[in-house]
Amino acid sequence: MGKETGFLELDRKDRSYADPKERVKHYKEFVIPPSVDHLRNQASRCMNCGIPYCHTGCPVNNLIPDWNHLVYEDDWRNALENLHSTNNFPEFTGRICPAPCEASCTLNIIDQPVTIKSIECAIVDRGWKEGWIKPDVPEEKTGKRVAVVGSGPAGLACAQQLARAGHSVTVFEKHDRIGGLLRYGIPDFKMEKHLINRRAVQMEAEGVHFRTSTEVGVDVSLKSLKENFDALVLAGGAEEARPLDIPGAELPGVRLAMEFLTQQNKRNAGDDEVRAAPRGSLTATGKDVIVIGGGDTGSDCVGTSNRQGAKSVTQIEIMPKPPEMEDKMLTWPDWPMKLRTSSSHEEGVERDWAVLTKEVIGENGKVTGLKCVRADWSKGKLEEVPNSEFVLPADLILLAMGFVGPKKVGMIDQSNVKLTDRGNVEANTDDYRTSEDMVFACGDMRRGQSLVVWAIREGRQCARSVDEALMGATQLPR
Numbered sequence: 001m002g003k004e005t006g007f008l009e010l011d012r013k014d015r016s017y018a019d020p021k022e023r024v025k026h027y028k029e030f031v032i033p034p035s036v037d038h039l040r041n042q043a044s045r046c047m048n049c050g051i052p053y054c055h056t057g058c059p060v061n062n063l064i065p066d067w068n069h070l071v072y073e074d075d076w077r078n079a080l081e082n083l084h085s086t087n088n089f090p091e092f093t094g095r096i097c098p099a100p101c102e103a104s105c106t107l108n109i110i111d112q113p114v115t116i117k118s119i120e121c122a123i124v125d126r127g128w129k130e131g132w133i134k135p136d137v138p139e140e141k142t143g144k145r146v147a148v149v150g151s152g153p154a155g156l157a158c159a160q161q162l163a164r165a166g167h168s169v170t171v172f173e174k175h176d177r178i179g180g181l182l183r184y185g186i187p188d189f190k191m192e193k194h195l196i197n198r199r200a201v202q203m204e205a206e207g208v209h210f211r212t213s214t215e216v217g218v219d220v221s222l223k224s225l226k227e228n229f230d231a232l233v234l235a236g237g238a239e240e241a242r243p244l245d246i247p248g249a250e251l252p253g254v255r256l257a258m259e260f261l262t263q264q265n266k267r268n269a270g271d272d273e274v275r276a277a278p279r280g281s282l283t284a285t286g287k288d289v290i291v292i293g294g295g296d297t298g299s300d301c302v303g304t305s306n307r308q309g310a311k312s313v314t315q316i317e318i319m320p321k322p323p324e325m326e327d328k329m330l331t332w333p334d335w336p337m338k339l340r341t342s343s344s345h346e347e348g349v350e351r352d353w354a355v356l357t358k359e360v361i362g363e364n365g366k367v368t369g370l371k372c373v374r375a376d377w378s379k380g381k382l383e384e385v386p387n388s389e390f391v392l393p394a395d396l397i398l399l400a401m402g403f404v405g406p407k408k409v410g411m412i413d414q415s416n417v418k419l420t421d422r423g424n425v426e427a428n429t430d431d432y433r434t435s436e437d438m439v440f441a442c443g444d445m446r447r448g449q450s451l452v453v454w455a456i457r458e459g460r461q462c463a464r465s466v467d468e469a470l471m472g473a474t475q476l477p478r
Contacts (some may be wrong), residue, residue: 012117020343026307043119094454145228153182157459167470171449182450185265231440233442244360290315294353320353356384359371369394408423427441460478
């Protein structure tokens with residue numbers, strides 16, 4: 001694949017970013033697109049490695065060596081067709097996926113994986129620029145009607161696949177715009193929202209109908225959907241945030257990360273403060289900000305706080321600091337546990353690990369600090385380090401500690417579907433059926449908090465199962 005000696009002749013060189021001092025002044029994407037020659041050179045590094053572990057490292061099983069070779073051969077249009085055969089929205093994953101495919105690349109054994117994510121993004125961006133991406137309208141309609149609840153990546157992928165199979169698909173979204181987590185959870189500086197808008201236009205041309213500002217279980221009952229549609233797909237995500245159960249957590253300066261991120265995304269979309277912040281404006285401007293949680297959502301809070309002009313930003317994590325570099329012989333080709341520094345971290349933040357929060361300190365109803373202790377994990381379980389208490393100054397504390405499953409009030413309570421021990425909707429990955437007849441579930445609502453690329457995979461596979469249940473057979477890919 002590619003140039004047989006390419007990996008010997010060329011080192012890995014990924015796309016670059018604008019200077020942190022400049023990019024924190026705005027909310028636009030700041031990746032500097034590589035040249036065509038650069039991309040072809042990097043694609044040429046894809047080895048003829050016999051077993052392409054990148055296939056299984058990628059949740060949607062992208063045919064990575066194939067489109068790398070096509071890019072090397074300057075056949076971008078066929079590279080796009082190949083990429084779309086497994087991934088409905090590569091412009092999303094090409095921007096925000098952590099690229100487990102690169103961790104699985106054979107060249108990652110020497111820490112020189114192919115720049116798969118950058119090449120993927122370049123393929124689809126060129127496809128839009130050249131006008132190659134058009135609606136895929138089915139030749140015949142089946143007469144079957146499917147309701148998809150939730151317009152995040154799982155719901156969108158499922159809806160698009162079902163529409164292309166000829167079904168009439170209606171997507172219900174409780175927010176005022178489609179996109180779910182993509183729209184309101186991912187900052188614009190990581191993924192601008194016109195990318196979602198143009199996919200929505202494509203999907204509408206393919207026959208998908210979007211009903212926004214319609215919360216199933218509140219504005220429309222689940223019973224009515226089951227009566228008026230032949231199948232129902234639950235793809236509402238895992239929105240129940242893990243709470244901070246310590247004294248003082250009820251103070252108004254302790255807020256959920258998703259509320260903070262959503263408000264800024266709404267402002268960027270042109271909403272006034274009444275629409276963007278119905279509970280009151282939540283900003284980091286001039287404040288000492290503490291972000292609790294070391295994952296991607298926490299990182300997004302860091303980048304947003306810096307852009308809002310925070311006085312200081314500190315990110316803390318209860319787990320110990322990961323190693324700078326993994327032991328390849330123990331981890332490859334699996335996703336390794338190692339220290340990851342995001343572009344937002346590079347823009348300015350103090351990071352601390354093995355920190356356990358004990359109390360939110362307040363004065364006159366306002367947050368003034370966070371009392372913490374050091375955590376000891378040496379015995380394989382969490383223990384407090386004696387006499388290690390310290391206080392971090394804080395005006396705003398953002399909770400980015402993950403999610404514990406879908407919200408139960410409303411749709412889930414009305415659905416009567418069985419839940420797993422972890423509170424997710426119970427459905428397997430063979431057919432994605434729930435305990436209720438012709439009710440399916442996919443994405444984070446089924447698997448729990450996960451990656452966008454996993455949501456796309458589950459949405460596609462769920463669509464195949466729905467199509468087969470409706471028609472007795474299916475030609476949709478798995």
